[in-house]
Amino acid sequence: MAVKRQILICGASRGLGLGLVRTFLDAGWQVHAVVRELRPASPLEALRTQHPDDLQVITCDLNRLDAASSIEAALNGQRLDCALFNAGVYGPAHQDPRQAESADIGQLFLANAVAPIRLAQQLAGHVIDGGVIACMSSQMASVELALAADMPLYGASKAALNSLLRSWQAQMPEQPWSLLALHPGWVRTDMGGDSAPLSVEQSAEGLREVITQQLGRRLCAFLDYQGNTLPW
Numbered sequence: 001m002a003v004k005r006q007i008l009i010c011g012a013s014r015g016l017g018l019g020l021v022r023t024f025l026d027a028g029w030q031v032h033a034v035v036r037e038l039r040p041a042s043p044l045e046a047l048r049t050q051h052p053d054d055l056q057v058i059t060c061d062l063n064r065l066d067a068a069s070s071i072e073a074a075l076n077g078q079r080l081d082c083a084l085f086n087a088g089v090y091g092p093a094h095q096d097p098r099q100a101e102s103a104d105i106g107q108l109f110l111a112n113a114v115a116p117i118r119l120a121q122q123l124a125g126h127v128i129d130g131g132v133i134a135c136m137s138s139q140m141a142s143v144e145l146a147l148a149a150d151m152p153l154y155g156a157s158k159a160a161l162n163s164l165l166r167s168w169q170a171q172m173p174e175q176p177w178s179l180l181a182l183h184p185g186w187v188r189t190d191m192g193g194d195s196a197p198l199s200v201e202q203s204a205e206g207l208r209e210v211i212t213q214q215l216g217r218r219l220c221a222f223l224d225y226q227g228n229t230l231p232w
Contacts, residue, residue, distance in 0.1 A: 085119060140159075187202075206227075
């Protein structure tokens with residue numbers, strides 16, 4: 001029997017994260033899904049019931065310093081083909097730097113930039129040589145495209161994520177895995193809204209294909225859900 005590919009998906013309780021769990025399960029991967037809490041009768045709990053051998057749910061707060069220790073204990077030495085860090089927040093509704101409170105900005109940049117890179121670096125030893133480490137970014141992170149006029153604080157937090165990813169790459173004497181910043185498209189989720197053109201399923205399936213194509217390539221790239229390269 002062929003050994004199944006393994007993926008860690010952080011931020012998997014709803015929206016795109018939940019969609020990613022579904023699409024990787026459908027493709028025959030074993031999924032380790034990380035959530036803050038697993039609620040009874042939730043869609044993720046239903047998936048765990050349907051896929052008891054292929055879906056492990058790990059509960060922890062991704063923003064805590066000890067989150068990696070909790071995840072490592074649950075993985076129990078399991079090697080990963082991919083570690084995908086999807087969790088993130090919108091930030092203050094006003095999105096106005098003139099009104100920004102330090103607590104709100106600290107939480108925004110911690111959740112969207114620092115915590116994902118911290119976890120990626122702490123868990124990188126669990127990813128196989130030639131695997132993929134991916135962080136969910138946004139086209140609004142691109143300084144060159146300048147698409148974050150309506151969401152400047154959110155865009156800045158994702159630009160910080162991309163910057164930290166590139167800095168991490170620059171620190172490595174050689175790169176054992178692909179390091180990806182991923183733009184999922186404009187998706188119909190709580191954050192994306194009902195007018196977004198993409199369904200969760202379309203985005204998740206596209207992202208799965210992009211990740212699969214990057215296995216073994218050992219590149220650092222900013223890609224959208226169709227595999228197109230975006231400017232940093």
